Amino acid sequence: MSRTTVGGVAVERDDAPARPAPVTAAETAAMRRALVLAARGPLGPNPRVGCVLLGPDGEVVGEGWHRGAGTAHAEVAALADARERGALAAGATAVVTLEPCDHTGRTGPCSVALLDAGVARVVVSVEDPNPLAAGGARRLRAAGVDVVTGVLADEGAAALGAWLPAVRRERPFVTLKLATTLDGRVAAADGTSRWITSDVARHHAHGLRAEVDAIAVGTGTALTDDPSLTARTVDGGLVERQPLRVVVGHRDVPAGARLHGPGGALVHVRTHDPVEVLRALHAREVRHLLVEGGPTLAAAFLAAGVVDEVHAYVAPVLLGAGPAAVADLGVRTLADAVRLRPVDVVPLGPDVLVVATPEPTQPTVEEH
Ligand SMILES: NC(=O)c1ccc[n+]([C@@H]2O[C@H](COP(=O)([O-])OP(=O)(O)OC[C@H]3O[C@@H](n4cnc5c(N)ncnc54)[C@H](OP(=O)(O)O)[C@@H]3O)[C@@H](O)[C@H]2O)c1
Numbered sequence: 001m002s003r004t005t006v007g008g009v010a011v012e013r014d015d016a017p018a019r020p021a022p023v024t025a026a027e028t029a030a031m032r033r034a035l036v037l038a039a040r041g042p043l044g045p046n047p048r049v050g051c052v053l054l055g056p057d058g059e060v061v062g063e064g065w066h067r068g069a070g071t072a073h074a075e076v077a078a079l080a081d082a083r084e085r086g087a088l089a090a091g092a093t094a095v096v097t098l099e100p101c102d103h104t105g106r107t108g109p110c111s112v113a114l115l116d117a118g119v120a121r122v123v124v125s126v127e128d129p130n131p132l133a134a135g136g137a138r139r140l141r142a143a144g145v146d147v148v149t150g151v152l153a154d155e156g157a158a159a160l161g162a163w164l165p166a167v168r169r170e171r172p173f174v175t176l177k178l179a180t181t182l183d184g185r186v187a188a189a190d191g192t193s194r195w196i197t198s199d200v201a202r203h204h205a206h207g208l209r210a211e212v213d214a215i216a217v218g219t220g221t222a223l224t225d226d227p228s229l230t231a232r233t234v235d236g237g238l239v240e241r242q243p244l245r246v247v248v249g250h251r252d253v254p255a256g257a258r259l260h261g262p263g264g265a266l267v268h269v270r271t272h273d274p275v276e277v278l279r280a281l282h283a284r285e286v287r288h289l290l291v292e293g294g295p296t297l298a299a300a301f302l303a304a305g306v307v308d309e310v311h312a313y314v315a316p317v318l319l320g321a322g323p324a325a326v327a328d329l330g331v332r333t334l335a336d337a338v339r340l341r342p343v344d345v346v347p348l349g350p351d352v353l354v355v356a357t358p359e360p361t362q363p364t365v366e367e368h
Helices: 026-040 074-084 110-117 134-140 153-160 163-168 200-210 219-225 274-285 295-303
Strands: 002-005 009-013 048-053 060-067 094-098 119-127 146-148 175-178 212-220 244-248 264-268 286-290 309-314 342-347 349-358
Touching: 002 309, 026 048, 026 060, 026 074, 026 094, 026 119, 026 153, 048 074, 060 074, 060 094, 074 094, 074 110, 094 153, 119 134, 119 153, 134 146, 153 163, 175 200, 175 295, 200 274, 200 286, 200 309, 200 349, 212 219, 219 244, 219 295, 244 274, 264 274, 286 295, 309 342
Parallel strands: 094 119, 119 146, 175 286, 175 309, 212 244, 212 286, 244 264
Antiparallel strands: 002 009, 048 060, 048 094, 309 349, 342 349
């Protein structure tokens, strides 16, 4: 509250921003459409964002989505679309899946573009967690634009995928992939591990490789298996966007290794510390890291508490000997087991994929 005088009379004025008007059915429908548009954007370091501009009667006057680094942001693309359609953005409502940015990067701030176009209201799904880009809603509100956030927030967060937790936590989202026998082994006693799972499961895993920004293995796997760590199509060709290939550990990768062959760039992080690996990859704008083992690296990431999701492909195969999927975690009694919460179970030919997330650490409750 502040005091001001109107006609010589002191009055109290409410300085808090006006409460935004309730979200209309047309705006919710536009947000669903914006989420569909967002999904057209490429994976990678930038968020996938969609925007729909609504005219005064709730009609769509422009649509846009972000097509990748260095190109127009969704809001600017939607404003351009409106211009092309001969529609006026002045007085329009911008419905956008992520808070408009407020910084000048490779493109100018979207908040300013929306203000310059005369947009009167902005409906946002997810607030921008990136401290560099955030502040768009604040600037718009300060300029008198009606801004509402959190519309279809769960769907908005899901559409942003690994980008959102990665940017929030300033480290890549980590998926640990295991391909194991029914008795939890990832190789036979002689070290052979090709192939434990079926073609169907392996093709599925290539789909996951194509979605992530980087794939990591320890030097043990790099030297034993000579993997190429590429994302491939069913017929064996390389998909267009290849993830970075990351090797963790001190030993060298031999010059003739497949890791030097066609595929993504090779990054060798000479450390045993998963946090250092994540720091190095965050600096390269990796949002989603797939850790493919072996057991030593898997255990190190789990012990460091930086695994966000486990994808375990389990084949109906028994070996009775050979390394387990995860090396010693220091668990000596069942009460200390790493418990996972299953989120999906997918039959894949003869195999099954279990997707699970580590339980958040339970606070210690003192017993009385
Ligand atoms: N079925 C599957 O899903 C699957 C997947 C991957 C591997 N495998 C199998 O796993 C076996 C290899 O197992 P592995 O445990 O040797 O592989 P690994 O985890 O890939 O590599 C272990 C090596 O990585 C380095 N390293 C990185 N971080 C470390 C840390 N925090 N602590 C200790 N060492 C660290 C060490 O080598 P430096 O001395 O070089 O630092 C270590 O010897 C192979 O038989 C392979 O076929 C199976």
